[in-house]
Amino acid sequence: xxxxxxxRGMSSLAPENTLAAFRLCHTHKVQWLECDVDILGDDTIxxxxxDTLDRCTNRSGSLYELSQQDLATIDAGGWFxxxxxxxxxxxxxxxxxxxNELKLDANIEIKSCTAGWEKTLKLIDGxxxxxxxxxxxxxxxxxxxxxxxxxxxxxxAPHYPTACLFTKETLSEDWESILQACQAEYIxxxxxxxxxxxxxxxxxxxxxxxxxxxxxxLRANQLFNWGVDGVFTxxxxxxxxxxxxxxx
Numbered sequence: 001x002x003x004x005x006x007x008r009g010m011s012s013l014a015p016e017n018t019l020a021a022f023r024l025c026h027t028h029k030v031q032w033l034e035c036d037v038d039i040l041g042d043d044t045i046x047x048x049x050x051d052t053l054d055r056c057t058n059r060s061g062s063l064y065e066l067s068q069q070d071l072a073t074i075d076a077g078g079w080f081x082x083x084x085x086x087x088x089x090x091x092x093x094x095x096x097x098x099x100n101e102l103k104l105d106a107n108i109e110i111k112s113c114t115a116g117w118e119k120t121l122k123l124i125d126g127x128x129x130x131x132x133x134x135x136x137x138x139x140x141x142x143x144x145x146x147x148x149x150x151x152x153x154x155x156x157a158p159h160y161p162t163a164c165l166f167t168k169e170t171l172s173e174d175w176e177s178i179l180q181a182c183q184a185e186y187i188x189x190x191x192x193x194x195x196x197x198x199x200x201x202x203x204x205x206x207x208x209x210x211x212x213x214x215x216x217x218l219r220a221n222q223l224f225n226w227g228v229d230g231v232f233t234x235x236x237x238x239x240x241x242x243x244x245x246x247x248x
Contacts, residue, residue: 003230004239005107006033007213008049012234015080016056017047018087019098026102030236034107034212037092037127039119042067045092045126051114055079057089064115092130105139107210107232109165110153112146120149128157141210143188145170151182161185163210168193176205186210191219191231199226 009021010028017035025033036049041064053059058075068091077087090098099106110127113120131140143163144150154162163186164179171189179187186208189198194211202209210230214220217239220231233239 002224002228003032003210004030004236005210005230005232006030006236007232007234008035009033010236013237015077015084015087017049017090018076018084019090019094020077020084020087022095022098022104023102025104025236028237029241032105032107032230034109034232035095036109036111037123038063038111039113039115039123039126040064040066040068040070043122043126044068045123045130046071047090047092047095049111051111064119092127093133096130096133099138100133100135103138107141107143107163110142110144110146110149112144112149120146121152124149124153124156127153131157131160141186143186147178147182150184154183158183163188165212166190171198175202179205179207188212188232191223194223196226199223199228203227 006025008016010024011021013024014021022033035047037045038048038051039045048063050056051063053061053074056076056079058078071089074089075086076089077084110123113123141161141163142153143165145165147164150162150164162182162184164182164184165188168190187202188210191211191214199209208229211223211228212232214223214231214233215235223231
């Protein structure tokens with residue numbers, strides 16, 4: 001079955017990577033969502049795509065200089081619209097609790113932590129600890145562009161399925177070696193420039209294929225006809241209902 005992932009939640013209806021955006025997945029009956037995880041200076045794991053506050057909050061500066069206590073002072077929703085003013089940056093624990101509450105499934109992207117390898121390891125360990133709170137009937141995929149971090153995650157938590165992310169520039173002929181080294185079950189290539197031949201090669205080697213970011217229903221249909229398993233989209237609410245009840 002085809003799977004639809006709400007990219008950073010319902011990010012065209014609510015501020016990305018917030019609990020409000022994730023709750024709208026449940027409202028619109030979109031089973032799978034995608035989010036990004038990074039780490040604060042006090043090792044709190046949070047949901048955030050950027051490692052700075054500038055783009056999606058009323059503050060500026062680095063995540064790595066913050067503590068959990070600082071989150072109460074940060075508005076991660078007002079930039080999107082007044083209706084979401086005061087929406088906080090979620091902690092990973094809050095996110096897991098929401099998945100359990102609404103019975104949602106998630107692709108969790110471990111960001112390429114720019115605070116160094118020691119902090120990256122703390123991010124990985126924090127994600128693993130948080131996942132222990134997840135109900136047993138929930139599903140997750142752990143992905144990353146940082147394949148060294150993904151390898152380390154898989155070494156520490158081999159029971160979780162993982163996905164290697166690639167941009168069109170980084171997707172080269174050694175892709176299979178990278179997936180084998182990471183022991184990944186999925187490949188997540190960029191939509192732009194992706195060909196039928198590439199998808200066929202991924203599938204021939206037994207990998208599941210989820211493509212990002214697909215904001216055209218025609219392109220999504222083409223990809224599914226090629227054998228792609230899932231697509232990430234910013235406009236999940238516009239996809240036909242037939243895309244919504246899938247598993248991966």
